[in-house]
Amino acid sequence: MDPANEVANRDVPISESAEHSTSTLxxxxxxxxxxxxxxxxxxxxxxxxxxxxxxxxxxxxxxxxxxxxxxxxxxxxxxxxxxxxxxxxxxxxxxxSPSPEAQVGRFDAEYAREKLISMFVREELPFRFVESQGFKEYSAALQPGFNTLSCFTLARDILVLHETKKVQLQKYFSKYGGRVCLTTDNWSSCQNMAYMCLTAHFIDVDWKLQKKILNFCQVTGHTGEIMAQNVEACLNSWKLNKILSLTVDNASSNDDGLKEIDDSVAKIRDAVKYVRSSNSRLTRFKACIAQENIPHKTLVCLDVETRWNSTYLMLVAALRHQKAFELLEMQDKKFVEELNKGRGVPLFQDWDYAKSVLPFLEMFYDATLRISGSSYVTSNLYMKEVFALGRRIQ
Structure with missing residues (x-):
C-alpha cells in the first residue's frame, strides 16, 4: 500500500486534527x-x-x-x-535624608537641577547669579558633568515648579481643606507701583498652622474696590470658596486717627527723610547726636505713610533725638532751606503733639503685635484685645 494512502486512511478525528493544526500557529x-x-x-x-x-x-x-x-x-x-x-x-x-549608600551613587543631573531651582527660590537669589563665573566654577568643581542653566531656563523651570506646587495645593484644598483665613498686604515701591500679596492661613490635617502665598501681583491702586476685585480674581483662579475671614492691612483708605496731627507728623517725617537721604547728611546728624550726648544707639527710621504702626516707631525714634534735630536746625542752613520748601521745620508744639499721641498709639501697636502673630493661633486673643483697648480709651 502506498504510504501516502496509508496515512490518509488512518482513522483520525477531524476535531482533533483541527485542534492540533491551530495550536501550532x-x-x-x-x-x-x-x-x-x-x-x-x-x-x-x-x-x-x-x-x-x-x-x-x-x-x-x-x-x-x-x-x-x-x-x-x-x-x-x-x-x-x-x-x-x-x-x-x-x-x-x-x-x-538618604542613606550614605544612596548618597555615593552615580551623579543624577536631573536631581541636581531640581535642587538648584529649589535653592534659588528659598534663598531668593537673582536669576543672573546662575550665569556668574564664580558659580560656574564652583559647580564645575563639585561635578564637572553638571551643565549650569541660563537665567531664562531657570526662570522657566521656576514657573513650572510654581504650577506644580499650585496643583498640589489645589488638590489639598479640595480633599482636606476646611475654612481658610486670608490676609492681604499692600504697599508701593520706590517707583510708585502698587502691589498686593494675598496669603492663606489654615490648619492642616496634623493640626499645624500653615501659611501659603496664593498671589503676588501688581495692582492699579489700594482702594477697597480694587483690592476686592483682585482678591475675587485670585480666589476664582484657585477655585477656593471656603473662606472664614479676610483681614486687610493698614491702607490709605483706612481711618487711622492721625489726621488731627497730620501736619506735625508730616514735619517730623520730612526732617527724618532729610537726614536719611544721604551719607553726608546722616554724618552731620550723628555729630549732633554726639554733641547732645544722646545715649540711644539706634538712629531715626522713616515710616510707611499708610501704616500707622510704622509711624509710631518713627515718632518714638525721632522724639529720642529731638535735641539733635534742634541742634541740626542751628548748624545746617540747608536743613532749614530744604524743609521750608514744604511744611517747614518741626516746632516745639509739633514735638509736643507727637509726644502726646504716643501712649495712645502704643496700645494699638502692642495689641497689633499680639494679634498678628504668624507662628501661633491668634483667634482666641482677638476679642480680649479689642475689649481691653475699649476700656483703656474710654
Missing part, C-alpha cells in the same frame, strides 16, 4: 493601538494632545518623550520628587 501580531498605553507607567502619564510622541507626568507636569517606548517615563517616575511612590517623594514626605 503563531499568535497574531497586535496592532499599535492595542499595544498603546498597556504599560503600568501609563497610570502616571497622559499623552499630550498636540503630540502623541510625548507624555506628561501627572505628578510634576513634566513632558517626557515616549515615541520609542516607556523606558524614559519609568526612569522619570523613579526620581520624580512629586511622585509619592519614588524614593525622592518618600524622602520629601517623611523628611528623612
Amino acid at each position: 503563531p499568535p497574531l501580531p497586535t496592532t499599535s493601538s492595542e499595544r498603546k498605553n498597556r504599560s503600568i507607567v501609563w497610570e502616571h502619564f497622559k499623552r499630550t494632545p498636540d503630540d502623541e510622541s510625548k507624555a506628561q507626568c501627572q505628578h510634576c507636569l513634566k513632558v517626557i518623550k515616549c515615541g520609542n517606548g516607556t523606558s524614559a517615563m519609568r526612569s522619570h517616575l523613579k526620581i520624580c520628587i512629586s511622585n509619592p511612590g519614588s524614593d525622592r517623594g518618600k524622602r520629601q514626605k517623611t523628611g528623612t
Whole structure:
C-alpha cells in the first residue's frame, strides 16, 4: 500500500486534527493601538494632545518623550520628587535624608537641577547669579558633568515648579481643606507701583498652622474696590470658596486717627527723610547726636505713610533725638532751606503733639503685635484685645 494512502486512511478525528493544526500557529501580531498605553507607567502619564510622541507626568507636569517606548517615563517616575511612590517623594514626605549608600551613587543631573531651582527660590537669589563665573566654577568643581542653566531656563523651570506646587495645593484644598483665613498686604515701591500679596492661613490635617502665598501681583491702586476685585480674581483662579475671614492691612483708605496731627507728623517725617537721604547728611546728624550726648544707639527710621504702626516707631525714634534735630536746625542752613520748601521745620508744639499721641498709639501697636502673630493661633486673643483697648480709651 502506498504510504501516502496509508496515512490518509488512518482513522483520525477531524476535531482533533483541527485542534492540533491551530495550536501550532503563531499568535497574531497586535496592532499599535492595542499595544498603546498597556504599560503600568501609563497610570502616571497622559499623552499630550498636540503630540502623541510625548507624555506628561501627572505628578510634576513634566513632558517626557515616549515615541520609542516607556523606558524614559519609568526612569522619570523613579526620581520624580512629586511622585509619592519614588524614593525622592518618600524622602520629601517623611523628611528623612538618604542613606550614605544612596548618597555615593552615580551623579543624577536631573536631581541636581531640581535642587538648584529649589535653592534659588528659598534663598531668593537673582536669576543672573546662575550665569556668574564664580558659580560656574564652583559647580564645575563639585561635578564637572553638571551643565549650569541660563537665567531664562531657570526662570522657566521656576514657573513650572510654581504650577506644580499650585496643583498640589489645589488638590489639598479640595480633599482636606476646611475654612481658610486670608490676609492681604499692600504697599508701593520706590517707583510708585502698587502691589498686593494675598496669603492663606489654615490648619492642616496634623493640626499645624500653615501659611501659603496664593498671589503676588501688581495692582492699579489700594482702594477697597480694587483690592476686592483682585482678591475675587485670585480666589476664582484657585477655585477656593471656603473662606472664614479676610483681614486687610493698614491702607490709605483706612481711618487711622492721625489726621488731627497730620501736619506735625508730616514735619517730623520730612526732617527724618532729610537726614536719611544721604551719607553726608546722616554724618552731620550723628555729630549732633554726639554733641547732645544722646545715649540711644539706634538712629531715626522713616515710616510707611499708610501704616500707622510704622509711624509710631518713627515718632518714638525721632522724639529720642529731638535735641539733635534742634541742634541740626542751628548748624545746617540747608536743613532749614530744604524743609521750608514744604511744611517747614518741626516746632516745639509739633514735638509736643507727637509726644502726646504716643501712649495712645502704643496700645494699638502692642495689641497689633499680639494679634498678628504668624507662628501661633491668634483667634482666641482677638476679642480680649479689642475689649481691653475699649476700656483703656474710654
